[in-house]
Amino acid sequence: MNLDNDTTIRSGNLIEVIESQADYSLILGDALHILQTFPNDCIDCVITSPPYWKLREYDIDEEFSEDEIGIENDPKEYVNKLAQIFREIYRVLKPSGSVWLNIGDKYHNKNLMGMPWRVALAMQDDGWVLRNDIIWDQMKGTQSPKDRLRDVYEHIFHFVKSQKYFYDADKIRIKNEKLPIIDEFNTISATGVSGVKYRKQITESILLNDEEKQNALNSLENTLKRLRNGEIVDFRMTIRGAQRTFHSNNGKISGRAKELEEKGFFILSSDAKGFIPSDIWRVVPEDKWRKDTHYAVFPEELILNPIKATCPDNGIVLDPFVGTGSSVVAALRLQKKGIGIDLSEGYLKTAKKRIEEQIVAINGQFQLKF
């Protein structure tokens, strides 16, 4: 994407994207058939939202109407079809790769079908490793049912192929709002911890022996030093018998209970680089695109973090149900490459327009504007 070599963000075919001769590719066709043409181990990150079972009808071209996912009468057939597509994705994904699957549920004869988990369990049976089940809290439910609660969440599952996979946690840390007060004589953590109370509890403890007391004091001093050096912003210390513990007291079950049993104390600290987001994400769905071409557009805010954490520099993001192209737009915005597949030519045209409209040159580099 450098001005010296290129004139713009380049569209190309699959191989051109893999060989870095193009930045993105939008491919018309059935996800399964198109994926079968991909080489092994070529994709870094998949982020996708397949059609939900019996929920929506898309603007799909006549010639592809039989391939459409989500119109099956039997939920098992839907699960099988998706599992089959994810088997093909398993083949094309690099061993270090990740899959982020957003999927919603469905009531059938008043019965909540549990479709997201049916798909997730089928994928685990095929060898996928599930790392997170993220609850996407959409914060507004449109229906007002009279005999049950409103639905406001969907699932986003994070799957990997192997125990070791690419994950850059530092890229998605949330900045700490409160910072410590550090001066020559007095250091106070972001939530007001100075260490004075802990020091007193350690020295006066009747449940710690002398060696344990010394080790606890050394660790406390070391933690305060890390606070002064700007490595951490906050910490909490739990000393045998001095604090209430909320975890299991059984050392076999809880690592912290074990530490407390063996050493007489443990310290938890908050990294100055920020904290890791939780598995509940509050993001309002995008309405902007609904009125014109599409019903279920990914809000960009939802997909930036998965790409930041699990797609390395220059990596390729794939969305096999790309619709109006949100995943490819987000990938390009983050300077990655993107491949999208969809059965609808209309949606792919919208996707291309979205990409082209957002290209800007910043400091000699072509990018998608934020």
Ligand SMILES: C[S@@+](CC[C@H](N)C(=O)[O-])C[C@H]1O[C@@H](n2cnc3c(N)ncnc32)[C@H](O)[C@@H]1O
């Ligand atoms: C939930 S939408 C995805 C929306 C997308 N995340 C976005 O931001 O626009 C699902 C998409 O899957 C497409 N689709 C349905 N069956 C398909 C198949 N067999 N192969 C590829 N795409 C398919 C539909 O045309 C629709 O665009």
